Amino acid sequence: MTDPCSTLAALDASDPLAGFRDSFALRPGLLYLDGNSLGALPRATAARLAQAVSQEWGEGLITSWLGAGWSTAPARIGDKIARLLGAGPGEIVAADSTSVNIFKALTAALSLRPGRPVILSEATNFPTDVYMMQGIEAFSGGRIRAVTVAPDDIVDRLDQDVAVLLLTQVHYKSGRVRDMAEITRRAQAVGALVVWDLSHSSGAVEVDLNGANADFAVGCGYKFLNGGPGAPAFLFAARRHHGATPVLSGWFGHARPFAFEEDYAAAPGIERFLCGTPPVLGLAALEVGVDLMLSADMAQVRRKSMQMGDILIQLMKPLCADHGFCLISPEDGQARGSQVAYAHPQGYEIVQALKAVDVIADFRAPDIIRFGLTPLYLRYADMADLVDRIGTVCRTRSWDKPEYRERAAVT
Amino acid sequence: MTDPCSTLAALDASDPLAGFRDSFALRPGLLYLDGNSLGALPRATAARLAQAVSQEWGEGLITSWLGAGWSTAPARIGDKIARLLGAGPGEIVAADSTSVNIFKALTAALSLRPGRPVILSEATNFPTDVYMMQGIEAFSGGRIRAVTVAPDDIVDRLDQDVAVLLLTQVHYKSGRVRDMAEITRRAQAVGALVVWDLSHSSGAVEVDLNGANADFAVGCGYKFLNGGPGAPAFLFAARRHHGATPVLSGWFGHARPFAFEEDYAAAPGIERFLCGTPPVLGLAALEVGVDLMLSADMAQVRRKSMQMGDILIQLMKPLCADHGFCLISPEDGQARGSQVAYAHPQGYEIVQALKAVDVIADFRAPDIIRFGLTPLYLRYADMADLVDRIGTVCRTRSWDKPEYRERAAVT
Numbered sequence: 001m002t003d004p005c006s007t008l009a010a011l012d013a014s015d016p017l018a019g020f021r022d023s024f025a026l027r028p029g030l031l032y033l034d035g036n037s038l039g040a041l042p043r044a045t046a047a048r049l050a051q052a053v054s055q056e057w058g059e060g061l062i063t064s065w066l067g068a069g070w071s072t073a074p075a076r077i078g079d080k081i082a083r084l085l086g087a088g089p090g091e092i093v094a095a096d097s098t099s100v101n102i103f104k105a106l107t108a109a110l111s112l113r114p115g116r117p118v119i120l121s122e123a124t125n126f127p128t129d130v131y132m133m134q135g136i137e138a139f140s141g142g143r144i145r146a147v148t149v150a151p152d153d154i155v156d157r158l159d160q161d162v163a164v165l166l167l168t169q170v171h172y173k174s175g176r177v178r179d180m181a182e183i184t185r186r187a188q189a190v191g192a193l194v195v196w197d198l199s200h201s202s203g204a205v206e207v208d209l210n211g212a213n214a215d216f217a218v219g220c221g222y223k224f225l226n227g228g229p230g231a232p233a234f235l236f237a238a239r240r241h242h243g244a245t246p247v248l249s250g251w252f253g254h255a256r257p258f259a260f261e262e263d264y265a266a267a268p269g270i271e272r273f274l275c276g277t278p279p280v281l282g283l284a285a286l287e288v289g290v291d292l293m294l295s296a297d298m299a300q301v302r303r304k305s306m307q308m309g310d311i312l313i314q315l316m317k318p319l320c321a322d323h324g325f326c327l328i329s330p331e332d333g334q335a336r337g338s339q340v341a342y343a344h345p346q347g348y349e350i351v352q353a354l355k356a357v358d359v360i361a362d363f364r365a366p367d368i369i370r371f372g373l374t375p376l377y378l379r380y381a382d383m384a385d386l387v388d389r390i391g392t393v394c395r396t397r398s399w400d401k402p403e404y405r406e407r408a409a410v411t
Numbered sequence: 412m413t414d415p416c417s418t419l420a421a422l423d424a425s426d427p428l429a430g431f432r433d434s435f436a437l438r439p440g441l442l443y444l445d446g447n448s449l450g451a452l453p454r455a456t457a458a459r460l461a462q463a464v465s466q467e468w469g470e471g472l473i474t475s476w477l478g479a480g481w482s483t484a485p486a487r488i489g490d491k492i493a494r495l496l497g498a499g500p501g502e503i504v505a506a507d508s509t510s511v512n513i514f515k516a517l518t519a520a521l522s523l524r525p526g527r528p529v530i531l532s533e534a535t536n537f538p539t540d541v542y543m544m545q546g547i548e549a550f551s552g553g554r555i556r557a558v559t560v561a562p563d564d565i566v567d568r569l570d571q572d573v574a575v576l577l578l579t580q581v582h583y584k585s586g587r588v589r590d591m592a593e594i595t596r597r598a599q600a601v602g603a604l605v606v607w608d609l610s611h612s613s614g615a616v617e618v619d620l621n622g623a624n625a626d627f628a629v630g631c632g633y634k635f636l637n638g639g640p641g642a643p644a645f646l647f648a649a650r651r652h653h654g655a656t657p658v659l660s661g662w663f664g665h666a667r668p669f670a671f672e673e674d675y676a677a678a679p680g681i682e683r684f685l686c687g688t689p690p691v692l693g694l695a696a697l698e699v700g701v702d703l704m705l706s707a708d709m710a711q712v713r714r715k716s717m718q719m720g721d722i723l724i725q726l727m728k729p730l731c732a733d734h735g736f737c738l739i740s741p742e743d744g745q746a747r748g749s750q751v752a753y754a755h756p757q758g759y760e761i762v763q764a765l766k767a768v769d770v771i772a773d774f775r776a777p778d779i780i781r782f783g784l785t786p787l788y789l790r791y792a793d794m795a796d797l798v799d800r801i802g803t804v805c806r807t808r809s810w811d812k813p814e815y816r817e818r819a820a821v822t
Contacts, residue, residue: 025469034473041469046461049692053460057640058436058452061771062445070640097687099661100511107550123673128662128687131675135660139518141554148673222688229468229481229691249546250510251539260776262534262559264542276508276539277633280640281460282690360472365671 004315004384011307011380016300020376023292024226031359031386036200036339036372039226045288052284073283074232074252074274080290081225081234084298085198085217086208091236093270094221094286095278098199098233100248101218102132102166104273105235108244109164109193109216110136110144116163116192123148126172129197133166151176155186162192169207170200170337173368175329177205177337181212188213193241199223202234203293204338206302209236216241224338224374225293227286235273242269250275296376304375306333308383309340312371315387316342323394328368341370346399350390353399357389415726415795422718422791427711431787434703435637442797444772447611447750447783450637456699463695484694485643485663485685491701492636492645495709496609496628497619502647504681505632505697506689509610509644511659512629513543513577515684516646519655520575520604520627521547521555527574527603534559537583540608544577562587566597573603580618581611581748584779586740588616588748592623599624604652610634613645614704615749617713620647627652635749635785636704638697646684653680661686707787715786717744719794723751723782726798734805739779752781757810761801764810768800 012018024040026032032040056068065071078092085092096104106119119133125148133146149157151171158165165187169178180196187194196217201207203224209217215238221231237244246266251257252274255265266272310333319325325342344350344367351363362370371386393399423429435451437443443451467479476482489503496503507515517530530544536559544557560568562582569576576598580589591607598605607628612618614635620628626649632642648655657677662668663685666676677683721744730736736753755761755778762774773781782797804810 025465027470032472038468038473038476040472041464046464046469049460049464050457053452053457053639053696054436057449058457059438061443061451062449062773063766063771064640065449096507096511097661097690099663099687100507100659103659111550126662127665127668127671127673127675130673131660131662131665134675135658138656138660139522139550139658141552143552220688228464229475230688230694231692232690233687245549247546247550248511248514249542249549250508251537251542252510254538254542257538258776260538262538262541264538264545276510276644277631277641279508279643279690279693281692281696282641285464285692355474360474362473365669 005381008311008380008384015304015380017296017304017375020296021379024377026377029358031382031389033359033361033371033386035374035377036223036370037362038222038229039224039289039374040377042226042288042292045228045285048284048288049281052281070278070280073280073287074278075271077283077287077290078234078270080294081202084202084293085236086211087236088210088239090269091239092234093273094232094234094283095274096233098218098220099128099132101233101235102129102195102197103136104246104248105195105216105218105237106132106136106164106166107247108237108241108273109195111245112241113163113191113193116161117143118145118147118162119164119166120147120149120154120157120162121166122151122154124151125166125168126197126199129166129168155183158187158190158192160190162187162190164193164195166195166197168197168199170205172200173328173364173370174341175337175339177335180207180214184212184214200337204305206298210238214238221286221289225286226289228282228289230282231286232279232282237270237273242272246272248275252276252278292376301375305338305373306336308373308375308378308380309333309336311380311383312340312386315383319387319391319394338373339370340373341368343367344369349399349404350393352404353393354389356398357392359386359389416792419722419791419795426715426791428707428715428786431707432790435788437788440769442770442793442800444770444782444797446785446788447634447781448773449633449640450635450700450785451788453637453699453703456639456696459695459699460692463692481689481691484691484698485689486682488694488698488701489645489681491698491705492613495613495704496647497622498647499621499650501680502650503645504684505643505645505694506685507644509629509631510539510543512644512646513540513606513608514547515657515659516606516627516629516648517543517547517575517577518658519648519652520606522656523652524574524602524604527572528554529556529558529572530575530577531558531560531565531568531573532577533562533565535562536577536579537608537610540577540579566594569598569601569603571601573601575604575606577606577608579608579610581616583611584739584775584781585752586748586750588746591618591625595623595625611748615716617709621649625649632697632700636697637700639693639700641693642697643690643693648681648684653683657683659686663687663689703787712786716749716784717747719784719786719789719791720744720747720751722791722794723797726794730798730802730805749784750781751784752779754778755780760810760815761804763815764804765800767809768803770797770800
């Protein structure tokens, strides 16, 4: 790249996804590199929520459970997410949080592998994944053990004690991508099941759940799916596992919820993985984000994401040499999700100082700066602009302020 | 009541709560008697949600977790609900569904009573309550038994095998009110804990959780609290039980969620009963409903509710005699929650036919018609209007249509 700016402008000019940026409400000048934590607001969401509130709730009132499709929203939106992830109709529902869905998927898998004592994961998995495993262990009365090993030791640890392996496909810090098909095959070879956490995959990388013969998966609605803060998450269960026992056996997972029967009887299909009354307003916002993602070509999304990452890594090299950034994401785009992460001793302060130059990035303890790359609303030229602003912060040492040193609870 | 209409008009004219009706978006002419299933839309909700979407999410983006108070919303709204229910600050969080919160409260109680094998409830409890018990039993590997007995046998069944009693204070069908203080005392006398389901109590009857020495409680945000369809529910844990082990040990219940530690360490206070990322949009709508309820005097709400119920029961007597309605709610207002329910062999068809005369009531299988009484937006005169319209439906037998016989999944 002899003249990065004109190269990037040319890439933007021929970008088949360029038109999507207008579908988001983003302030001019802002560089938002945190769509891997909270996706930007689709412009259509405000009107959709206003309709859900004023017409469906306000006018339709209780009749909207049928009349406005509220009762079928978890399965309807699940079917749409399925099209993004290589799953079939009736294999995904949208509901509850990712954490709650991890619990459902793990306990469902345990019900299919009675007598096997181990839930396996990697020690550096996103914390809530491991925490949910530990909660199951604590409640199991000694029957189940939550075991974590170093990331590279996962496959070696697989044996006939393992009931279920819980892995995140795209690592939340490094962005490293796991080989879903290969690891699933290795786990299934010892009779174990796999729960894939797709929180950093959905809408970010190409996923083919049934192509990989996946067992279960969960994922997040508020990152690359742009479903809004605390959006409902989703759960995938391969059709062959629809006989699993739901532990969170709430009325919306019942075969006949409105018969008000005394005993639980799980719905025959994916609906058995629902629990309580669905979060209608959150689902309405999520559906807008999912629809928007569905209107994009995922292969183009992935290609742009990798290319943006390659460019960013290239442009950051001088700052790595001069200002102590250390790339912790894979350089190979195929092995990297839709983010580029650096370790830096002043990572926290730098993320704070970047806000003053209208860059929102993301810090993860102890020293990681993450740049989330969202092909629907970022431009190639933004990569050069970003590196420019980071360079200014570094050269002027504007991060070196007392007020940036006090770490807040959430960044 | 020699002249019911003028009596009711006089009651409305002197009703201290009359002004609240204007705070709700209700179409003129509609009689909405289903606020016990889905509360009406507060007028302020649309603007609040528009703000949460366009400003907090759209402009504030990820910074709104701190800047707009998203991260503290579950505890903040919990503290507001606590003021409605006689709980202290830091004893309630708003999050997840009622079903999920039942699971949390039951398993927390079980962790405090190790070795006791029984979760006890009544057979006619709201189905999801019993279903969640059955899910715990299925997962417990024989350690825990879900036991249900006839409603009047609850106290007799309490013994030292019982770890936890799960009861709904106001019965979802009959509206019968349980004596929270007395039953709690009886359960605690044998060393058991009690989880109260307040779904039909919150915002409907006066509740004094700490006055009753309650252990745990859960409740629903979308009924009398007018929090919107599928609104987040809430969980109460008395301060003395904040050492209980959360089984749904997600990252938002961690003592330091953003330290991304490898091992779960429960937050010291009520936050340990959070699990996944909070549903921000649902919480925003819920807070409007809770604020509105807080601005009313609960003693006045309860008084009006009982009086409306007494009036309705009185005015319905001719229809009971002539058209087969059978009151299944207590006649005594003190013993009755904020609803009046009748059994009728054509209950389903009548509820359908009432829609044609602009009455929305509620059917519960097999034959129950429920009229929810919501003092914030119903008028005394509505009771006479309602009975009038029911009378028309009965006299003209307008319910006797083939299309009313096919029961839909949700009513």
